[in-house]
Every structure is written in C-alpha cells, then in structure tokens.
Amino acid sequence: MVKGKNEKEDIEIDAITSKGVEFGYGEQPVLFDITFTIKKEEFVAITGPNGSGKTTLLKLILGILQPRKGEIRVMGYSTKERDKIMNLIGFMPQKEHISSNFPILVRDVVMLGLGARKGIMKPTGKADEEEGIQAIKSVGLDEEIWMEKFAELSGGQQQRVLLARALAIKPEILLLDEPFNGVDIPSQNKILDLISDLRKKGVTVLLVVHNVNPLLHHIDKIMLLKNRIVAFGKPDEVLTDKNLISAYGASIPIIYCEEGYAHPVYSDIHG
C-alpha cells in the first residue's frame, strides 16, 4: 500500500520544469520566457537556428548556468542544488567543443566521467573499470576499443564513447548536444535505437539537433527555440509553416512522408 503511494508520487514529479526563465551572458537576454514541462520518460528534441540558445538551455538544466529570472527544477530539485541534480543527469557535450589532439584512450575518457562522479581525487579501481567497459558494450561498441585512441575513432564511434561516458553514471535524465554532427547514417540509427532502449528503461531524453528529420519517428515532442520557445509539443503541431518562419525567419518547405509525418526541408538554411 505504501509502495503504491510512493509510485503515485513518483509519477507526479516531472523530470524537468522551467518557469519564466530568463538568461543572458551580458545585458542582452539569450533566453527569455522559458516555461515548459518535460515529463518522465519523454523523448524531446530541441531545435532551432544557430545561436538560438539550445546549448545554453542545456547548461541551465545542468545547473552550470543559473537563470537570472525564474527557476528550473530537475526531478523536483532546484538546479541551485547542483550536487543533488548532478547525479541524476548524464550529459554528452557537442563534439566540436572537445579537444583530443593527444593520445587519450577510450578508457581514459569513460573513466574520467566515472571518476568525476566518484570524486575526482579518489582512485578508481577494477570495479569501476568493469562498469566502464559495460557502458562501452551497452552502446554497441566492441570491448577491444577500450584501449584505443579516442582521436583515431570515427565520428560515430566517438559520439558513442561520449554517450557511454554519460551512461556509465546511470543517469535518470540524458542531455545530448548535437549528437549527430559528423556521424554517418548507420551510426546515427544505432544511437537512436540505443536511446529508444534507454527510454524503455525509464530514462528521460533531451536531444539538441539542428535537423529534426532523422528523429521525427522516434520523438514524443519538439521544442522549437529562437531565444524563446516558439512552439513546444507534438512534432506535427510544432512543424508548421508559421512556426518555422518565426524561428528561422524564412519559409521552409515541408514534405509529408508515407507515415504522415511533417518533414521540414532545411537545405537553404543549413549549408
């Protein structure tokens, strides 16, 4: 009986809620009027033109940046309580922000994540390494890759290693920033399959992309961002001519696939 009650409470807490959030690096706000709710186990794509504040929003959710107005809550905790929310969120940064011009191995990359979570000054042991290898296998990579140089992997493999690093800490929420940049279609599909599996295990996923097309058949909702939320909801409700013009400042043709999904054709906006 008690258990049933807890479960009910669990369901009532949303994964991420944002109320009236505003943020800017300088005077000018980069994000404003950001109000939304993401429920547990939802798979949400955040999209919008370059510089629209997508990465900034992820950093606000992570508590790396603090809003100057409003509040964001992650699993009920304010993002001000960083040590509480840190253990709930796995993050995969934009690959372009990573520098691997040195022989860092896949092992090092994954163990840095596990080590940071454990306390960066504490030594990691065999058990941690076992966990790291499990994470690598869970993203469909071969165990052999463990001792290879990160820089020598393909773009898709690198993304999956970064995903493994995020998953190794067993997060409840997963934030991915442009995971498909420089990734070929087969790897992209592998990553998507993996994310679908994770959702079945109860993970909430937020994914930033500049092209939503590969995701349309997988996601629950789209958030269209242009410094504010232009639209947030089911893909077909969001991907309308009016919304796309307001986000991109130009009309984007929409084609409908056999399954009836609306696909924006961005070719002119994204080179």
Added chain:
Amino acid sequence: MPDMEISEVLVQPYMLRAIAGIILIAINASVAGSFTIFRNVSFLVAGASHSALAGAALFILLGVYGFPANPLIGALLFAIATAFVAGYASKEETNTAIGISFAMSMSLAILFISMIREYAAKVWSLLIGDLFLLTYEDLYLITFVTFLSLMIALLFYKAFLFISFDSEGATAFGLNTRRYNYLLLSLIAISAVMLLKGVGAILVFAMLVAPAAASNELASNLRDVFIYAFIIALVSGFVGIAISFFFEVSPGAIASLLATTIYFFSLLARRFRGD
C-alpha cells in the same frame, strides 16, 4: 676545459649543478610540457617566460633602490599573473590576452632595464640563460618548486586531464573547471620560470614545449607522452652539455636545437606511419 680529463670535468661542481639542472628541466618538460600540449596553451609558455623576465627586472630594480628581493620571486609573480590573464580571458581571446601581456611585460622589462643600466647584464643573463651559472641556491629553489608542481600534477591529474579534453563535460560532471584551469595554467607558468635561469627566456619555449610536442606525436597513450617527453628533454640537455664541453657553444642552445629537431622528425615519423 680542454686540459682536463672528462672524468675530472664531470665532478666539477659547476658540471654537477648543470646536470642537476638538466634533470629538473626534464621533469618540468615532462609534467608541465605535456599538459601544455593537452590543454593547447603553448603560447602561455612563451608569454609567461617573457613576463617572468619583467618580474625579475623589477625585483633587481627594487634591489638597487634598497629593497633586496630574489629576482626569481618577481619572475614567478609575473608569470603567474600572465597565467591568470590567460585563464580569465575567454577561449577565443586567450592567445590575444597572452600576447598583450607578453608585449606589456617586454615594455616593462625594457623600461626597468633602462632605469638600472649598470645592472642590465643581470637581466640580460635571464634572457639568454646559462646552465653552468646555476647556483646551489637556484637549484634548491628549482628542486623545491619542481617537486611541488609534480605533487600538484599527481594530485589533480584527472581533473587537469578532464578540463583539457572537454571543459564543458568536466563542468557538467561536477568539476570546478574555472579553479582547475587557473591552477593548471599557473603550474605551467611556474614551470616556465623554473627553466628561465638555465636556458633563458628565449629558449624556455623550446625546452618546455618541444619535448612534449614531439612525444605527443609518438606516444600511443598518455603515460608514454610523459615518459618520452622526459627522455627527449634529458637526452637533449645532456647532449647540449657534452657538445659544449668540446666547443665553446651554449649548451642550452644545442639542447633546444636538438629538442626542436626531434619534434620535426616526430612529425615526419607520424606521417610515414600514416596516421
């Protein structure tokens, strides 16, 4: 030197001090040098070593005006200031910020030198450096500081690696990236000062950065980067001393020439291996 046996020369105090100097330089080239490559801030080494020169000049000036102070302390302060400027600047502005503090330090150095012409040689000696002029006092200070840097690098190894690889990820995983960045940049700047007296501001870059840059091309894992950098710096230094024994040339210059040459060969080696 010619009328002495090699074995005799080898036990001369100035020679022993030079050898100790080389070993200490190699430790710095391994630890700070490798992190300079990982963190991609080689320009900081050039900036810090030249700022250090201005700091040393200021402290020599203070000494002339009756406030005796060890010039190396002034050098350390100025080098660390440069590290903080670099850390404060945003990623895109880092090199410009270092360049400007480099330029400002050189202006100050020349200004100070012009105020103490009689002692200018003392400052110039730090520009050129001399392994054979290392004093015991220098060595004690360099040993102490090098040991301290080594301890800090060991203690914060993972944090330094994480922020070098992926500072955004490091922050997301809960590291205080800003603080570790200042600490790492200061560590690199301090190492640059440790090489100042031995090889001179002009050649600090060659001895601190080139060995690690070469080993970064050759090594197949992180540990080897540190090991090869140490070996390249050590061998370059010893060859420098050996050649200067037969010819009247600067050992620091030979060592730097060798270290930089090894870097270019390592680039070639890597191309030939095809990766």
